Amino acid sequence: LTPQDLAGLTVLVTAGPTREPLDPVRYLTNRSSGKMGYALAEAASQRGAKVILVSGPTSLKAPPIEEVIQVETAIQMYQAVADRFSRANILVKAAAVADYRPDNICDQKIKKAAGEMNIELVANPDILAHMGSRKSDKQFLVGFAAETNDLDKNALSKLEKKNLDLLIANDVTQPGAGFDYDTNAVRIFSKTGTIKEIPVISKNIVAHKILDAVVEFRNC
Ligand code: C5P
Numbered sequence: 001l002t003p004q005d006l007a008g009l010t011v012l013v014t015a016g017p018t019r020e021p022l023d024p025v026r027y028l029t030n031r032s033s034g035k036m037g038y039a040l041a042e043a044a045s046q047r048g049a050k051v052i053l054v055s056g057p058t059s060l061k062a063p064p065i066e067e068v069i070q071v072e073t074a075i076q077m078y079q080a081v082a083d084r085f086s087r088a089n090i091l092v093k094a095a096a097v098a099d100y101r102p103d104n105i106c107d108q109k110i111k112k113a114a115g116e117m118n119i120e121l122v123a124n125p126d127i128l129a130h131m132g133s134r135k136s137d138k139q140f141l142v143g144f145a146a147e148t149n150d151l152d153k154n155a156l157s158k159l160e161k162k163n164l165d166l167l168i169a170n171d172v173t174q175p176g177a178g179f180d181y182d183t184n185a186v187r188i189f190s191k192t193g194t195i196k197e198i199p200v201i202s203k204n205i206v207a208h209k210i211l212d213a214v215v216e217f218r219n220c
Contacts, residue, residue: 004048006211009048009089010050013054014054016060018056019057020102021072021102022106024107036207037092038058039204041065051067054077055095056077057072074101081127085139090141092210093141093143099124102121103120104120126162128143129161135163142167146179152187152195166210168188169187170186177200186198
């Protein structure tokens with residue numbers, strides 16, 4: 001039987017990539033499938049939480065939860081999260097938000113021309129860092145870090161910089177871990193320095209292990 005250890009709590013989950021348009025037919029994006037975030041939303045709901053899912057474009061079917069908001073760009077995701085953040089006891093930011101977006105969105109298809117083509121990019125807001133600076137003592141923030149190198153060092157620095165309570169790091173170069181797989185392998189870092197290692201296993205089980213850690217560290 002699934003424990004009802006999130007009953008009475010509202011969990012806000014973000015999932016999937018963001019899509020940053022260049023013109024009406026083109027966009028920049030990344031390899032996130034949304035599977036980890038959707039698994040977390042479903043697992044939190046099974047454990048009794050009210051779940052709000054803010055999702056970038058994915059091919060996944062929305063789980064049966066309280067509210068699902070579909071967005072495309074990082075700015076839309078920022079708005080959707082900021083509008084609902086005060087209602088959330090726990091924020092889990094599993095989305096792979098694009099760090100940059102094209103500075104100009106052309107309203108007509110960009111034509112091919114001779115010579116070089118340059119795209120000017122500007123930084124997107126860091127949604128998690130903004131929520132980290134706004135959060136109350138009672139709110140619990142979980143971030144993700146997909147890394148290809150210096151996993152522990154980058155994870156710990158992100159945890160601190162973004163004022164997080166928990167950081168889930170995955171080495172996306174490991175077989176069976178990260179983008180688009182049904183499995184994942186992660187290391188969970190807490191603010192107090194505790195590390196838990198979850199070996200390659202299905203994303204549904206990883207989701208429950210992450211929520212076990214949320215429950216454990218929320219209560220300490
Ligand atoms: O800095 P990095 O992108 O690796 O941080 C990953 C964490 O920060 C993830 O939880 C991601 O959802 C969040 N993030 C965000 N807004 C951004 C970039 C990352 O919320 N613009």
